[in-house]
Amino acid sequence: MRDLLTRAGLRATQQRMLILGGLLALRDHPTAEQVHRQVAAKAPTLSLGTVYKALDSFVVAGLVKRVAVADGAARRYDADCSPHHHLFCTATQEILDYRDPQLDQLIQEFLAARGFENFQPHSFSLHIIGEKIIRSA
């Protein structure tokens, strides 16, 4: 735990080691609140605010990722219900549409061929993270 943190350039405090350990222990994709509960047993005084701050620095350091979910607060809507994918620009925070029937078909065929043991997919969407290119010239 200590190594993971120091290697990421973060100060290895008691709290951060517990929080990172708690996050790793939770195999689901927990919220800050769930991580806090997980850790509360070992460190009753560790505050929820600290969990938020720690998770934030983990994300910045690249130790941890945020999972994109469609529920929760700060929702965004899309009036276009035809199948399409999204390009997320890390620079401008823009979300651009990307439509590509060939890609749809490719993925669909792959998933159909592969099959899942205990999951019945009915749709999918590819999130492509990157940066918009500003062409000069």
Place this chain on the structure above:
Amino acid sequence: MRDLLTRAGLRATQQRMLILGGLLALRDHPTAEQVHRQVAAKAPTLSLGTVYKALDSFVVAGLVKRVAVADGAARRYDADCSPHHHLFCTATQEILDYRDPQLDQLIQEFLAARGFENFQPHSFSLHIIGEKIIRSA
């Protein structure tokens, strides 16, 4: 506008027509707040609460979709930074990991071959929406 609403089985009120029109006019993927601002010029008394309720019913009716984003409130974290995809269960709200190097390669090759005009991708993640199958037998 009226047709779209009635065909979706919704009551075509003044406010809903304006809200749906505003959402369609915004080509980005706006938040409820942004839709409200867009509509405010035409209908200053239209309240933000109404926008929320209208957008909700649009989503239920299938007229509009929610876009999954990693920022905003109700965040979820993932300590696993290795490339993997997510299965979203509509029944249990669970988020299951799905790891498939072959799929990764397939998509990566496709994107590389296709290329983008003004976007430099650096990672991607497939969101597969469906339902967990409870096997009885």
Place this chain on the structure above:
DNA sequence: CTCGCTGCAAACGTTTTGCAACCCC
């Protein structure tokens, strides 16, 4: 005429902030 929708405002849950005390480096 009825039932669903609107507007308002208050409530809610989650995340962020400010600041003094603390402790890792």
Place this chain on the structure above:
DNA sequence: GGGGTTGCAAAACGTTTGCAGCGAG
């Protein structure tokens, strides 16, 4: 010892809810 981190509490933020009055069907 110094500067990043913690804990606490307050504030901010986006969203939801309750309810009286309104209006589409």
